[in-house]
Amino acid sequence: MNKSQMREAILAAKQSKGMSWEAIGEATGMSPVFICSACLGENSLLADQAEKLCGVLGLPGEVGAALQVYPEKGQRYQEMLSDPLVYRLNEVVMVYGETLKEVIQEKFGDGIMSAIDFTMEVDKVEDPKGDRVVLTLNGKFLPYKRW
Amino acid sequence: MNKSQMREAILAAKQSKGMSWEAIGEATGMSPVFICSACLGENSLLADQAEKLCGVLGLPGEVGAALQVYPEKGQRYQEMLSDPLVYRLNEVVMVYGETLKEVIQEKFGDGIMSAIDFTMEVDKVEDPKGDRVVLTLNGKFLPYKRW
Amino acid sequence: MNKSQMREAILAAKQSKGMSWEAIGEATGMSPVFICSACLGENSLLADQAEKLCGVLGLPGEVGAALQVYPEKGQRYQEMLSDPLVYRLNEVVMVYGETLKEVIQEKFGDGIMSAIDFTMEVDKVEDPKGDRVVLTLNGKFLPYKRW
Amino acid sequence: MNKSQMREAILAAKQSKGMSWEAIGEATGMSPVFICSACLGENSLLADQAEKLCGVLGLPGEVGAALQVYPEKGQRYQEMLSDPLVYRLNEVVMVYGETLKEVIQEKFGDGIMSAIDFTMEVDKVEDPKGDRVVLTLNGKFLPYKRW
Amino acid sequence: MNKSQMREAILAAKQSKGMSWEAIGEATGMSPVFICSACLGENSLLADQAEKLCGVLGLPGEVGAALQVYPEKGQRYQEMLSDPLVYRLNEVVMVYGETLKEVIQEKFGDGIMSAIDFTMEVDKVEDPKGDRVVLTLNGKFLPYKRW
Amino acid sequence: MNKSQMREAILAAKQSKGMSWEAIGEATGMSPVFICSACLGENSLLADQAEKLCGVLGLPGEVGAALQVYPEKGQRYQEMLSDPLVYRLNEVVMVYGETLKEVIQEKFGDGIMSAIDFTMEVDKVEDPKGDRVVLTLNGKFLPYKRW
Amino acid sequence: MNKSQMREAILAAKQSKGMSWEAIGEATGMSPVFICSACLGENSLLADQAEKLCGVLGLPGEVGAALQVYPEKGQRYQEMLSDPLVYRLNEVVMVYGETLKEVIQEKFGDGIMSAIDFTMEVDKVEDPKGDRVVLTLNGKFLPYKRW
Amino acid sequence: MNKSQMREAILAAKQSKGMSWEAIGEATGMSPVFICSACLGENSLLADQAEKLCGVLGLPGEVGAALQVYPEKGQRYQEMLSDPLVYRLNEVVMVYGETLKEVIQEKFGDGIMSAIDFTMEVDKVEDPKGDRVVLTLNGKFLPYKRW
Amino acid sequence: MNKSQMREAILAAKQSKGMSWEAIGEATGMSPVFICSACLGENSLLADQAEKLCGVLGLPGEVGAALQVYPEKGQRYQEMLSDPLVYRLNEVVMVYGETLKEVIQEKFGDGIMSAIDFTMEVDKVEDPKGDRVVLTLNGKFLPYKRW
Amino acid sequence: MNKSQMREAILAAKQSKGMSWEAIGEATGMSPVFICSACLGENSLLADQAEKLCGVLGLPGEVGAALQVYPEKGQRYQEMLSDPLVYRLNEVVMVYGETLKEVIQEKFGDGIMSAIDFTMEVDKVEDPKGDRVVLTLNGKFLPYKRW
Known part of the structure; x- marks a missing residue:
């Protein structure tokens, strides 16, 4: 699962859960700006951060693995x-x-x-x-x- | 006097007076960021603001006139x-x-x-x-x- | 359904209904220019506006959802x-x-x-x-x- | 006198006369937008239009000649x-x-x-x-x- | 059928018929340059012109419809x-x-x-x-x- | 005298003589398009062609020499x-x-x-x-x- | 078969035959540089040249047809x-x-x-x-x- | 004397002496292509090469010094x-x-x-x-x- | 198998083996920087080097063949x-x-x-x-x- | 004195003194790479470093002042x-x-x-x-x- 597929999976889960970045930030103990940037593929998470995010959004382990990959930033x-x-x-x-x-x-x-x-x-x-x-x-x- | 000549005149006066942007901001009652941007030629001043700045830095009226001209922004x-x-x-x-x-x-x-x-x-x-x-x-x- | 698929769906429906942007504007109570820009993916609609448009062109709810997404403008x-x-x-x-x-x-x-x-x-x-x-x-x- | 010198001469005269583009337009019987574009060097004037403008702003004949030259548009x-x-x-x-x-x-x-x-x-x-x-x-x- | 598919269909038919642009121009009563540009997707045809061309090359109606669409010119x-x-x-x-x-x-x-x-x-x-x-x-x- | 100075000299002489490119072409036995391109610095002339042009416009020999220099084309x-x-x-x-x-x-x-x-x-x-x-x-x- | 497919087919055949461009040039009576450029899609061949090349590399007629198409040069x-x-x-x-x-x-x-x-x-x-x-x-x- | 002034001096001397690059190459024992590139400012000469060239063209020592400077290549x-x-x-x-x-x-x-x-x-x-x-x-x- | 497919295959094998570039370099007797660049498609390997790498990572022969292809460098x-x-x-x-x-x-x-x-x-x-x-x-x- | 004038002054003094960057680095107690970059205008010096450099090369105080100005890097x-x-x-x-x-x-x-x-x-x-x-x-x- 690459960053682009990861991103689609997260945005879809976020929408179906109806959670805002603010709420996701609060639930994972991170800043909404930072967690959003990681989900869009512009930052990487540590293993426990990735796990926590997947727990909150009900996402499988491969999303968590993709979140830990070091991104190529600024592509978009x-x-x-x-x-x-x-x-x-x-x-x-x-x-x-x-x-x-x-x-x-x-x-x-x-x-x-x-x-x-x-x-x-x-x-x-x-x-x-x-x-x-x-x-x-x-x-x-x-x-x-x-x- | 164009914006570029104005800018040189102000930076020279500022250096000879030994004033910081912070001090200039305080002396003119404007934010250091804003007054700096106007002196570099990225914003215009109102007549009384320009006059005040010229007073603080001991600059002639033609600098004050140039400060009121509406700039073409982002040139540099x-x-x-x-x-x-x-x-x-x-x-x-x-x-x-x-x-x-x-x-x-x-x-x-x-x-x-x-x-x-x-x-x-x-x-x-x-x-x-x-x-x-x-x-x-x-x-x-x-x-x-x-x- | 992304903006690009939405756009294809709307243009196809518009053609098969034989409606002009003028007529669509009138039927939805919006300006032809604005409604056209939203259909091409350059503006977003409010929920009731999207619903009205889908009603006029006989389009399913997922088109209406896509119309409400905030676009990345100027891509073309x-x-x-x-x-x-x-x-x-x-x-x-x-x-x-x-x-x-x-x-x-x-x-x-x-x-x-x-x-x-x-x-x-x-x-x-x-x-x-x-x-x-x-x-x-x-x-x-x-x-x-x-x- | 080239377009760039012409432009400087006109803007200086305009400022010393304290005339707006609106006023110049009225005095010459042309639209303020058009006359402004010609003075900036983006359109040419006919001989009588150039003469009228020079009369209004008190400018010499070489400015009028420069105004009649066909410009290279869009340079700026x-x-x-x-x-x-x-x-x-x-x-x-x-x-x-x-x-x-x-x-x-x-x-x-x-x-x-x-x-x-x-x-x-x-x-x-x-x-x-x-x-x-x-x-x-x-x-x-x-x-x-x-x- | 978009312009690109239309173009492929026409070039294939032209080759299998062995017709030159000159011959196609003559058969349709249009200039070889113009008809070629329309077939490449750089100009649109009127309904009867499109019909005539499809007749000459034995192409289906959807090619004729695509020929009437107003193109985005200069893409190549x-x-x-x-x-x-x-x-x-x-x-x-x-x-x-x-x-x-x-x-x-x-x-x-x-x-x-x-x-x-x-x-x-x-x-x-x-x-x-x-x-x-x-x-x-x-x-x-x-x-x-x-x- | 470089091509740019040559060009200014020729355009000034042309204007003061009131000659069109058509007339200059006729007087020198060359096409107006070609002679104009050489005068603008986009083509070179042979010695006798340069001499003829200078004769027609009353220009000194250094202009004729500059006209024979092989230009760097397309600079403008x-x-x-x-x-x-x-x-x-x-x-x-x-x-x-x-x-x-x-x-x-x-x-x-x-x-x-x-x-x-x-x-x-x-x-x-x-x-x-x-x-x-x-x-x-x-x-x-x-x-x-x-x- | 377009130029890009043609190219893949030829490079694969060349590799499986283990022939160098030098050898292909010799076998077809053309320069290695020229025949290589035609195979990469930067030049076209005459019918008999294309046929000879297909014979040497054991390639079907559609490759030969593609080799005769006039290319758009310099694309890579x-x-x-x-x-x-x-x-x-x-x-x-x-x-x-x-x-x-x-x-x-x-x-x-x-x-x-x-x-x-x-x-x-x-x-x-x-x-x-x-x-x-x-x-x-x-x-x-x-x-x-x-x- | 910078490379650009050096170049002007050499081209002027070459023209007044009426020497070709071929002749200059022969007189200095270097290839016409190489010596021309050094004179245009795209290669440097060793001290004795520079001296020889200046001798041939009757140029002063500062030209010879400029010829030995290591150039920034490809500027034009x-x-x-x-x-x-x-x-x-x-x-x-x-x-x-x-x-x-x-x-x-x-x-x-x-x-x-x-x-x-x-x-x-x-x-x-x-x-x-x-x-x-x-x-x-x-x-x-x-x-x-x-x- | 092109360079891009080769690269995906190697990165996947590297991750599943849990080997670092350092370890791969040591196992193959090459510098980690060089071997990494070859695996990303920026350098080619000799036959025995490619074989050794495939052995270390358990990769099939077509990966080894792709590693020997001379790359087009700097594409990314x-x-x-x-x-x-x-x-x-x-x-x-x-x-x-x-x-x-x-x-x-x-x-x-x-x-x-x-x-x-x-x-x-x-x-x-x-x-x-x-x-x-x-x-x-x-x-x-x-x-x-x-x- | 701006960075460009400073640079010319230093390079001239360096040449007339016949000193290498290595020697200048040693004489000023700085790395040859760093001191060279400051002299070219890509880094600034502290007051005492600037003074030392001016001493070594026999340059006036205004060069020392220019060396302390914070540069706009990467301009060339x-x-x-x-x-x-x-x-x-x-x-x-x-x-x-x-x-x-x-x-x-x-x-x-x-x-x-x-x-x-x-x-x-x-x-x-x-x-x-x-x-x-x-x-x-x-x-x-x-x-x-x-x-």
């Missing part, structure tokens, strides 16, 4: 880029990428925000003028080594 | 993409773009997070295992119109 | 771009994109015309020198936030 | 595409291009909407929930010749 | 571009595109040669130093509208 | 491709490229139409329904060698 | 370009393309080396410091027509 | 690719790349023809049916290491 | 480039490519590091601050030939 | 990629990228080799069959966070 990016929701995220990097370089490096020195030692959360903030999406990205600062 | 993206700091931000969209679509649309319905009615902050969280960069993106949810 | 753009009808629309943006930025922002300030809070209509204006296609695009103006 | 498209206002227009073609092909050809037969025998207007519709931008594109339908 | 261009015969045509545009703009617009004014209201013929001119291919492209001149 | 293609007049020519290759391969190779065998041993003419055919541009491309057929 | 180039052997050939053009233009046109005048009226051979030259590959490309010089 | 490839002479060479790789892989690796085993330990010559073969360009590429075969 | 590069592990390797070339050219050519003269006469090893160096990956690339220096 | 990659030395490094990633993912992740788990907490050395290993270039890349392993 080009395809997703035409979608307005994903493009807006990309636009933030287009418009503010240099700004973030200025502000982060001023605060931390020459280096980067890790996208590996990294977590992300999505929150909904209700607002009478229109609810707001709040994304919190949290990555370790890695200074460039000089040698 | 392709050039910045080879830089590791900017690429890591892009990688977050590559790896998590579809996940964010799943999680945001499950919480809010079919629509997008605006990159126009949008704010962003950068924070430094100290950590003995290595300080962390925390980015907070806050955008209005816009549902797709059906007509 | 690169493929369509070689077609003269679509290229001409693109050419309008190529030739007049900067003009529209000038004129819209002069009238409204720094911001954009939303493509989300957005409607579009197609009209035929008869003319002895050759009938004319009239497209009316109507999008909410969104001012850039300054923060 | 790739550069403008990163700008959110222009991208949203492009997104409309990405998301609705196939829909427009369906609806236009159903109404008119196999053919295209001309981008040459073509006019466009921009209107502002005030709305308490947020003003709206209305674009009206009007192009002659050209049927494919069969021979 | 990128694939064909590596072929020397097609590349040479492209090279003519590469080398002479600007020349044709100069000469056509000098003769006709600011505008284009239509590729929609357009016909083309291929002739063979025998020559002892090597036969020559003569292509005649005939398109309506469309002047840019000024408004 | 990507830039010209956004122009509607040039794009329409390209569209003809996009839509009809495969058709021309079918029809030419059926008449001549496996090979190509040369773009080197090649001439082209532009004619204006007056028509009450709109004048027509007629392009005649004439290239030697080159059969593929089998060895 | 992008795919082959990552292979070091093919990239090195490309690198020769990258590094020496302009040099060859200089040297060839100095010897022959303004024109090209034909890739149509063209032959190529591969030789192995033994050398104690490492054997050498010798490629001999032989193409007719075609002078640009001036008209 | 994209620009040259639109030129028919260079494209034909590229086409040979497009059409025959896979064939050459088959034939070379059959003769030599798994490996490549070096483009570094490599020489090339251009010859003119007179022929009443049209002179022929003969290119001889000679590269060391390098077998892939297995370890 | 574009696909792998979105993966962070592979991108970081690419980034090293992006950031340090010119540096390596400077340092290598200063030490060795004008030439390259061969990627053909080349070996590579991966080592794990334990470190309390985080284990380190050490890659050792070892390639023959090839000086550019001057002729 | 596309330009360098046509150079054979740089392409060979890229080819290693093309051919072995997936292999390295397999072998590294088998040894370390799901994660990456850092290109930030990273060092690299170049060594020359003399060999009678041809000297060898040995590159040692040493990067911290970063495991993907699961949250």
Whole structure:
């Protein structure tokens, strides 16, 4: 069972159980963003995490095995880029990428925000003028080594 | 004076004054991220904001006029993409773009997070295992119109 | 049933019923442009809208379920771009994109015309020198936030 | 004087006169969209139109000569595409291009909407929930010749 | 039956009948270039034209129906571009595109040669130093509208 | 004097003399299309042809020398491709490229139409329904060698 | 049987017969390079050549028919370009393309080396410091027509 | 003096001396192809070779120094690719790349023809049916290491 | 059996045997990096090497035959480039490519590091601050030939 | 003084002093690879490192200031990629990228080799069959966070 078949199996089980990513996150003790990314095939799970997820969604062991395979990440990016929701995220990097370089490096020195030692959360903030999406990205600062 | 000349003038003044974006933000009553993006030429300022900034950095009126011009955004993206700091931000969209679509649309319905009615902050969280960069993106949810 | 199978099912039913998009729009109380875009897989319908459409075209419930799935938009753009009808629309943006930025922002300030809070209509204006296609695009103006 | 120098001269004169495209359009008896596109270098003017524009803005004859030169159109498209206002227009073609092909050809037969025998207007519709931008594109339908 | 299946069916019938495009053109009263383009899926036929073609080649009604569908044009261009015969045509545009703009617009004014209201013929001119291919492209001149 | 400076010099002289390409062609005994392409820098002239052209336009010997340099052809293609007049020519290759391969190779065998041993003419055919541009491309057929 | 199936059939027969391209070339009276290119689908054969090849490799008539079809050339180039052997050939053009233009046109005048009226051979030259590959490309010089 | 200035100086001296690459090669004891490539900036010379060339063309020492700098190769490839002479060479790789892989690796085993330990010559073969360009590429075969 | 089927067969056998690349390398007397690359389809094996591998993993002879086929290398590069592990390797070339050219050519003269006469090893160096990956690339220096 | 001017100043001083990167590294107590990358503009130096380098090469303070600026990395990659030395490094990633993912992740788990907490050395290993270039890349392993 490859990542693509695994993904179909999980999405089908999720829909028939009527569970949200929020609920799946809670039931497995993981963040909804992370568990969703693993189910879509963009992260791998440890054996016990995979087992717990399969228990929650009633999925067979081969799905759990596929969840532990180390993925090739970012395969669907080009395809997703035409979608307005994903493009807006990309636009933030287009418009503010240099700004973030200025502000982060001023605060931390020459280096980067890790996208590996990294977590992300999505929150909904209700607002009478229109609810707001709040994304919190949290990555370790890695200074460039000089040698 | 075009945006590129404006930008050089501001960065030179900022360096000679020895002011950080944080300090400039405080002195002008704006967010450091926003004021930085306007100085780099990615956002425009209102007349009084431009005047305040010129006052803080001791810059002539033509800089203030250039700050009010509506910019063509995102012009430096392709050039910045080879830089590791900017690429890591892009990688977050590559790896998590579809996940964010799943999680945001499950919480809010079919629509997008605006990159126009949008704010962003950068924070430094100290950590003995290595300080962390925390980015907070806050955008209005816009549902797709059906007509 | 994915969006692509849904689309084939709808186009086949539409052809065998001999109904135009105009007629389908009227029968479902929606705009022909919008209902067509949803049937091609570029927009999602609400449950009652999907049901109404399936009723009009005599389609089973799984088509209605597929119509409610939030689509990944713009997937066929690169493929369509070689077609003269679509290229001409693109050419309008190529030739007049900067003009529209000038004129819209002069009238409204720094911001954009939303493509989300957005409607579009197609009209035929008869003319002895050759009938004319009239497209009316109507999008909410969104001012850039300054923060 | 080439198109690029012409453009700079006109934009500078426009700014020092404090005239809007609307006002320039009225003073020259042309549409603000068209006259703006000619000033940006995307359309040419007839001799009398060029003369009238130079009169209104107090510009010398070499600007008028440059306005009559037939331009190479669309040169700034790739550069403008990163700008959110222009991208949203492009997104409309990405998301609705196939829909427009369906609806236009159903109404008119196999053919295209001309981008040459073509006019466009921009209107502002005030709305308490947020003003709206209305674009009206009007192009002659050209049927494919069969021979 | 989609355009691709239609095409296969026609090419197979043409080969088994041993008919040239010239002969098919003559038998159907259409130009060999046009009828060939319709059979390859780049143009649509009217009902009676489709019927006549199916009669000539002994093809069933579903081929005739597919011939009347409005095609998405230009889908095979990128694939064909590596072929020397097609590349040479492209090279003519590469080398002479600007020349044709100069000469056509000098003769006709600011505008284009239509590729929609357009016909083309291929002739063979025998020559002892090597036969020559003569292509005649005939398109309506469309002047840019000024408004 | 390089090709780009040569080109500017010739276009300026042509404009001040008020001569059309047609007239220049006649005065030099060459085709207007060919002489125009050489002046734009896409073909080279023989010494006597260069001399004749310089005589007609009153240009110094260094222009004549530059005209004899063998050019790097096709340098402006990507830039010209956004122009509607040039794009329409390209569209003809996009839509009809495969058709021309079918029809030419059926008449001549496996090979190509040369773009080197090649001439082209532009004619204006007056028509009450709109004048027509007629392009005649004439290239030697080159059969593929089998060895 | 299309070119791709033809190719598989020939490569399988070649392998089971244990024949080299050299041997096949000799047995059919053609160059190993040419016959190999025809078998891979990049050139067509005349009827008697195809028959001879099928005889040598014990292949049925439909392979012979496929060998006579005029191919769309160059379809596998992008795919082959990552292979070091093919990239090195490309690198020769990258590094020496302009040099060859200089040297060839100095010897022959303004024109090209034909890739149509063209032959190529591969030789192995033994050398104690490492054997050498010798490629001999032989193409007719075609002078640009001036008209 | 950078490579680009060096190149201009050499080409100017070569033209004023009226020497061909053939003559320059003979006078310096190097191949015309190699010396031309070094003068265009695609190869470096040893000190004595550079000195000899400068002697032959009457060029100052800084040209000789620039000739010894190790170049960044292939910088003009994209620009040259639109030129028919260079494209034909590229086409040979497009059409025959896979064939050459088959034939070379059959003769030599798994490996490549070096483009570094490599020489090339251009010859003119007179022929009443049209002179022929003969290119001889000679590269060391390098077998892939297995370890 | 093509390379892709071979690869699937080997990866499945490797997983069911529970062997690491390290163990497979040891059992076959080859480097883990090399044997892994051959199994993924990026290198070929000699007959006895292929046989040994099949023996170790219990695979049939057709896998061994497929391992001896000379591969088309680098086919999966574009696909792998979105993966962070592979991108970081690419980034090293992006950031340090010119540096390596400077340092290598200063030490060795004008030439390259061969990627053909080349070996590579991966080592794990334990470190309390985080284990380190050490890659050792070892390639023959090839000086550019001057002729 | 920007990075590009800084780079020119350093390379000129290095040449006139006749110092190698090895000697500069030794004199400043840094690795030749690192110091070279900083001088080319791909890394920044700390104040005392910059001062030391300027002392060694006799450069003014503004060069030292420019060396401390945080660079936009990778800007010359596309330009360098046509150079054979740089392409060979890229080819290693093309051919072995997936292999390295397999072998590294088998040894370390799901994660990456850092290109930030990273060092690299170049060594020359003399060999009678041809000297060898040995590159040692040493990067911290970063495991993907699961949250």
